[in-house]
Amino acid sequence: MSISAGLASIAQAADDAARADVPPAPGPQVPLISDSLRLIGDRGYAVRLDGVPDGLGGAFEEVSQLIARKDEPPASIGGLRRRAQSDVTRMNKVLQSRGYFEGTVAYRIDLGLPQSASATPADGTVVPGAAPPVPALPTQPVEVVVQVDAGPQYVIGDNQVSYREKAAAESVGDSDAGLPSDLSAYGIVPGAPAIAADIIAAEKKLVDDLHDRGYPFAKSGGRRALADVDSDRLAVTTFVELGARARFGDLTVDGLERVTPAYIDRRKTFEDGEVFDQRKLDDMRAGLVRSGLFDGVRFQVGEAVNDTGEVPVTLTVSERPPRTIGAGASYSSTEGFGISAHWENRNLLGEGQHLRLEARIAQIEQEAEARYRVAGFRRADQTLELGTMAGRESTDIYDRVGGLLTAGIERPLGDKWTGKAGVLFDGAQVDEVGEATETALLFGVPLQATYNGADSLLDPRDGYRLRLAATPYFGRFNDELAFHVADVELRTYVPLDEEKRLVWATRARAGSIVGARTGELPADKRFYAGGAGSVRGFEFQEISPLGTDGAQEGGRSLMEFSNELRWRFMDDLGVVPFIDGGIVTDSPLPDFEEEVAWGGGLGFRYYTSFGPIGVDLAYPIATPSDEEPSLKFYVKLGQAF
Numbered sequence: 001m002s003i004s005a006g007l008a009s010i011a012q013a014a015d016d017a018a019r020a021d022v023p024p025a026p027g028p029q030v031p032l033i034s035d036s037l038r039l040i041g042d043r044g045y046a047v048r049l050d051g052v053p054d055g056l057g058g059a060f061e062e063v064s065q066l067i068a069r070k071d072e073p074p075a076s077i078g079g080l081r082r083r084a085q086s087d088v089t090r091m092n093k094v095l096q097s098r099g100y101f102e103g104t105v106a107y108r109i110d111l112g113l114p115q116s117a118s119a120t121p122a123d124g125t126v127v128p129g130a131a132p133p134v135p136a137l138p139t140q141p142v143e144v145v146v147q148v149d150a151g152p153q154y155v156i157g158d159n160q161v162s163y164r165e166k167a168a169a170e171s172v173g174d175s176d177a178g179l180p181s182d183l184s185a186y187g188i189v190p191g192a193p194a195i196a197a198d199i200i201a202a203e204k205k206l207v208d209d210l211h212d213r214g215y216p217f218a219k220s221g222g223r224r225a226l227a228d229v230d231s232d233r234l235a236v237t238t239f240v241e242l243g244a245r246a247r248f249g250d251l252t253v254d255g256l257e258r259v260t261p262a263y264i265d266r267r268k269t270f271e272d273g274e275v276f277d278q279r280k281l282d283d284m285r286a287g288l289v290r291s292g293l294f295d296g297v298r299f300q301v302g303e304a305v306n307d308t309g310e311v312p313v314t315l316t317v318s319e320r321p322p323r324t325i326g327a328g329a330s331y332s333s334t335e336g337f338g339i340s341a342h343w344e345n346r347n348l349l350g351e352g353q354h355l356r357l358e359a360r361i362a363q364i365e366q367e368a369e370a371r372y373r374v375a376g377f378r379r380a381d382q383t384l385e386l387g388t389m390a391g392r393e394s395t396d397i398y399d400r401v402g403g404l405l406t407a408g409i410e411r412p413l414g415d416k417w418t419g420k421a422g423v424l425f426d427g428a429q430v431d432e433v434g435e436a437t438e439t440a441l442l443f444g445v446p447l448q449a450t451y452n453g454a455d456s457l458l459d460p461r462d463g464y465r466l467r468l469a470a471t472p473y474f475g476r477f478n479d480e481l482a483f484h485v486a487d488v489e490l491r492t493y494v495p496l497d498e499e500k501r502l503v504w505a506t507r508a509r510a511g512s513i514v515g516a517r518t519g520e521l522p523a524d525k526r527f528y529a530g531g532a533g534s535v536r537g538f539e540f541q542e543i544s545p546l547g548t549d550g551a552q553e554g555g556r557s558l559m560e561f562s563n564e565l566r567w568r569f570m571d572d573l574g575v576v577p578f579i580d581g582g583i584v585t586d587s588p589l590p591d592f593e594e595e596v597a598w599g600g601g602l603g604f605r606y607y608t609s610f611g612p613i614g615v616d617l618a619y620p621i622a623t624p625s626d627e628e629p630s631l632k633f634y635v636k637l638g639q640a641f
Contacts, residue, residue: 044073044141045080051148056098063090066144080109084144095150099194099234101227102151110143154194157233159183161206163242164221180206183238194234199223203238210242211278216301216311217243246276249302249310255317259293263351264315266376267291276311283381288317291375292346292354295320322347332634334531334540336363352376360391364540367391382411385422395541397552398523402428402440413449420448430477432523434549440522442475454493458611458638461500461566464492477522483515485525491641503566507641511558514588518545518556526554529582529597532634533641534560536580537599537618539632542625545586545594550626555584557591562641564603574605574612578640579621595624601632603640611638 047066049057061067064087074080084107095103159182182188186202203220210218221239228235248270253261269284270277281299288297296318302311327341342358354373360366369389377384390403408422424444431437448469454460467489474482489509496502511527518526530538544552560582568574579600585591601618614636620629634640 046141046143048145053150059094060091063094097196099154100150101154104149107144107146112140152232154227154232154234156188156190156192156194157235159188159236161238161240163240165242199236214245214275215243216246216276244305246305246311247309248272248274248276249312252314257319258347259319260350267380269380287381291352293320293352294318330636332532333632338362364395365391365393382409384409397433397541399431400428400524416451416453418450422446430522430524433551438478440477442473444471444473446471460493461503462493462495466490481516483513485513487511501568505564505566507562509560512588513556518586523554527558527584528554529560529584535582535597535599536616537620537632542627543582543597544584555586556588557585559583559590572607576603578603597624598622613637
């Protein structure tokens with residue numbers, strides 16, 4: 001009889017005796033091994049990984065079911081063995097994928113069984129006629145030890161690319177000369193670790209590059225890898241099915257309803273007969289998506305080239321409703337209650353013309369604004385924007401009544417960069433406290449470059465944003481006037497855990513005005529700090545140099561800092577401790593001999609499908625102002641920055 005069958009028979013006999021009310025044999029009862037095996041579900045287990053190479057601990061933990069399901073122990077030793085064996089299979093694959101081709105993984109299970117019942121007591125005393133001691137049934141967790149013997153890590157030896165159907169490249173213009181002969185341009189070089197994921201990623205980049213160089217049908221044909229056990233090197237040959245080289249053929253558009261074909265023609269990023277380049281299709285798709293006119297945009301390249309070496313392209317779109325209306329609201333104890341409403345038509349004349357009308361009413365400002373955008377202006381990736389705004393702004397420092405006319409050109413400068421340049425006319429009556437009302441007539445040339453590497457508009461958790469802005473002004477304000485305003489802002493978002501539930505967010509802003517003294521500038525063109533979007537805990541525009549009358553009058557330089565620790569929990573709730581700082585001085589460069597204003601507090605977030613709703617409570621920590629410190633609170637949609 002086998003050991004396992006014998007154990008099963010003993011266990012079954014005990015069960016039969018219990019059912020038959022047969023009294024157990026006299027003397028102490030010795031726990032059976034089968035009892036220990038049955039109690040694994042109650043005892044649980046611990047896992048130890050031994051011999052794991054540096055840098056692979058995380059990869060082993062990710063594939064381990066022993067670790068992932070540690071809180072769900074199997075009921076028996078058999079279930080635990082099956083779980084451990086499945087880990088061995090997966091961990092061996094991890095070793096292979098990282099270049100450890102000679103590596104092995106094994107496991108052992110330590111049940112922690114008691115010593116033999118006939119063992120001599122610890123003090124050596126043996127009582128004649130006494131029953132042997134009864135070993136206790138183990139209660140500590142079973143230990144599963146996974147032993148890794150990685151062996152040497154292989155490195156890349158020779159690597160080359162073999163192209164199939166190479167002669168087909170000559171069907172369009174030049175030949176296949178210049179095609180990569182190996183993967184060195186993608187990081188696969190002799191001596192580098194032979195990591196499977198890196199090799200596969202390099203092959204994908206090669207195929208993508210071929211799509212950008214006129215080969216729309218190129219695809220991976222697999223690879224051959226030969227390991228030299230004497231030198232621990234891996235020779236890799238990558239096969240690529242090249243396909244025919246092609247030019248762009250006719251573009252067919254499906255799905256248009258209200259948008260005219262002329263609009264699509266203006267957004268084309270390629271010419272008929274031009275050598276095929278997948279990047280140009282990607283750029284055109286991105287532009288059509290950014291237009292807001294379509295829910296879906298998809299390109300389909302033909303299956304073969306025609307007799308002239310051209311490949312047809314089909315564009316399929318799904319249009320969005322062109323008109324939307326919206327509203328918003330905000331409140332803060334420093335700036336009061338505010339509401340806004342807008343109406344927009346993203347396809348006013350059938351060719352992507354975008355008209356937006358917006359009104360904002362708040363305690364300190366009332367404005368009406370109209371913006372008209374024409375996408376594809378003069379070139380496919382360029383947008384013309386015209387704007388007008390009229391309104392009133394009333395603060396503790398000045399009252400302003402006036403209007404603004406703007407015209408500008410916007411275009412992408414790279415993958416995430418956007419540039420904008422234009423002209424503006426700003427006319428207003430400015431009534432500064434303690435000064436006579438003056439009329440400002442200013443012309444400006446606003447220039448701006450922005451980088452958006454954040455992963456969300458309303459709730460960014462990773463990446464950063466950078467804004468660089470400069471506007472030279474000239475005109476009249478009591479006298480002829482010329483000055484230059486520069487403004488830079490950086491926002492960063494650093495996730496502190498894999499799920500991005502804990503995020504460290506920072507904001508830094510710097511501004512400077514040169515060319516005129518503070519008193520020569522219209523009050524609404526000077527720098528101030530304090531309030532929502534600036535330094536929380538302070539009144540709106542409270543942080544400012546003081547005039548001879550003791551009132552805030554603004555400055556020519558600005559520095560602001562914000563730090564937040566955003567913690568999201570229970571899926572839709574979050575808390576945000578924060579600290580803000582800022583300084584405004586009368587010189588073009590910040591004077592840190594002046595006192596920096598600091599405010600801190602705690603925010604609360606409720607996360608919805610359209611973004612977080614936030615409430616922030618803030619209090620001044622250090623203040624250069626004579627204002628009595630008080631608790632401030634702010635309500636808004638989205639994060640503070």
